[in-house]
Amino acid sequence: xxFDFTKGDILVEYAETWDMKVRGxxxxxxxxxxxxxxxxxxxxxxxxxxxxxxxxxxxxxxITSLVxxxxxxxxxxxxxxxxxxxDGTLRESIWQQxxxxxYIDSAFVWAxxxxxxxxxxLLDYGAEGLNSKSQGIYSKSQxxxxxxxxxxxxxxxxxxxxxxxxxxxxxxxVKRLTDLGLLVSMTEIDIKIPAAEFSTDPALQAQAxxxxxxxxxxxxxxxxxxxxxxxxxx
Numbered sequence: 384x385x386f387d388f389t390k391g392d393i394l395v396e397y398a399e400t401w402d403m404k405v406r407g408x409x410x411x412x413x414x415x416x417x418x419x420x421x422x423x424x425x426x427x428x429x430x431x432x433x434x435x436x437x438x439x440x441x442x443x444x445x446i447t448s449l450v451x452x453x454x455x456x457x458x459x460x461x462x463x464x465x466x467x468x469x470d471g472t473l474r475e476s477i478w479q480q481x482x483x484x485x486y487i488d489s490a491f492v493w494a495x496x497x498x499x500x501x502x503x504x505l506l507d508y509g510a511e512g513l514n515s516k517s518q519g520i521y522s523k524s525q526x527x528x529x530x531x532x533x534x535x536x537x538x539x540x541x542x543x544x545x546x547x548x549x550x551x552x553x554x555x556x557v558k559r560l561t562d563l564g565l566l567v568s569m570t571e572i573d574i575k576i577p578a579a580e581f582s583t584d585p586a587l588q589a590q591a592x593x594x595x596x597x598x599x600x601x602x603x604x605x606x607x608x609x610x611x612x613x614x615x616x617x
Contacts, residue, residue, distance in 0.1 A: 545593055
């Protein structure tokens with residue numbers, strides 16, 4: 384129950400000074416957890432250290448504390464990050480194993496209660512186009528909306544490779560998500576160049592075209608509020 388907001392406050396204050404909007408990333412993830420949380424797993428399996436109620440309480444405290452601290456200052460939150468496997472099933476994280484699949488529902492509800500004005504996103508990678516993972520995300524989004532859970536959008540990380548981007552597939556996926564009434568944001572965009580072609584003019588020009596085509600797709604969407612580049616120096 385000890386929170387240090389010092390570095391986050393510096394970023395938020397800088398953004399406010401220069402009239403920038405801030406995305407919050409992220410409230411819940413399976414990775415980079417403190418050791419006192421991962422102590423609840425042995426060889427990746429629930430070992431009984433935490434009960435469902437205890438871990439729910441820990442998660443609620445974490446989400447509520449962060450969102451309340453920056454209430455009105457963070458415009459969009461990535462509430463749950465990378466909770467799907469490539470086949471579209473839910474990842475077997477400590478959250479899923481100890482709490483159950485409904486930990487996702489609870490995370491969105493707590494974030495919304497802490498700041499009803501913030502836009503709340505479900506975020507993942509490798510699901511920009513139509514595939515098994517994006518189908519899992521689509522189905523989960525439908526389920527949350529059907530339950531009245533306050534989800535506002537889906538985030539596409541967009542860790543992509545030059546010359547290997549299926550733009551029609553991404554566009555079709557964006558359309559079906561926005562048809563549900565969801566926003567779609569592109570949140571961690573980088574388009575890598577294979578090492579053998581690095582810094583060559585043709586590769587850089589092709590990379591630039593891919594960035595441009597992705598932006599054109601984004602601009603053609605009425606419900607795509609944010610386009611975030613992962614590495615400014617790329």
